[in-house]
Amino acid sequence: MDESENSSATEIPPTIHLRSLLPSLTPKLAVVAEEILADPAVIVRLSVSELAQRTGTSMSTIVRLCQELGLQGFQDLKLKLAAEGTATGYDGPTQGDDRESILSKVLSSTVDAIGHTQHTLDKASFNQVAEHLLSARSIIFLGAGASAAVAFDAAFRFRTLGVRAEFHSDSHMQLTAARFLRPGDVAMAISHSGSTRETLTAIEAASSGGAHSAAITTFARSPLAESVDHVLLAGGTESEFRIAAVSSRLAHLAVIDALFVAVASLRPERARAAQELWSEMIAKHRLSPPWATRREPGG
Incomplete structure (x- = not known):
């Protein structure tokens, strides 16, 4: 793939970008990515050291993940997450959901997939x-x-x-x-x-x-x-x-x-x-x- 075709990657909202990269991340980077995706609103209020402690990783790992996203650092990531605003973790169907909840969540995930595209x-x-x-x-x-x-x-x-x-x-x-x-x-x-x-x-x-x-x-x-x-x-x-x-x-x-x-x-x-x-x-x-x-x- 031509690298120039991915030049607009930093314009992708960070949660969407993280999901597209998730399978290719190292185990440590994936742990941090999943923590961010679980509740982006909470991440905005954390310091880099607090996120490192929550994920059992290091501050350098978090900075490296930010670089994978084409960002300058953790502060840049927090600003992007705050701008994204409505981003929350994917709320998929769970074992205790009733049928109406399953229907609503599955339809919402489909709408999200097309919207993210x-x-x-x-x-x-x-x-x-x-x-x-x-x-x-x-x-x-x-x-x-x-x-x-x-x-x-x-x-x-x-x-x-x-x-x-x-x-x-x-x-x-x-x-x-x-x-x-x-x-x-x-x-x-x-x-x-x-x-x-x-x-x-x-x-x-x-x-x-x-x-x-x-x-x-x-x-x-x-x-x-x-x-x-x-x-x-x-x-x-x-x-x-x-x-x-x-x-x-x-x-x-x-x-x-x-x-x-x-x-x-x-x-x-x-x-x-x-x-x-x-x-x-x-x-x-x-x-x-x-x-x-x-x-x-x-x-």
């Missing part, structure tokens, strides 16, 4: 990916496990624009198709963790052929983020009982939708013609709704 997603990277998708001879979407559904949806959407877009559910087919990409083609990987071996292997194969590579992922320093030309950070926080949280997948789908609209708007005439053709084709496979043939009494 506006802070984490680099606009310059988004524009560059949209341009590559627009001019691509061929596009391959890559994903495994829960992310495979997002990759499949992406390929389907771009197909309706008349673009040669594909997704293969079999990992060997993904690898084969990726290896035959050439300069000007695009490989777009979707992965919550950014560390799925099959997806990493396929994106490396695509890059070896000279194709543009991009990824939609949740964590800023994952192996996938380090392997592609452009990173689009989006996603949320997982909680107990949620594997590859749906909130992250919905955030990833929202980014795909934004790319779809961006590409369509860059060549509106081509997009309209392709979608009209698709609509005519799909109309033949839809049953008419009952009300379309219902007659009024006496009619």
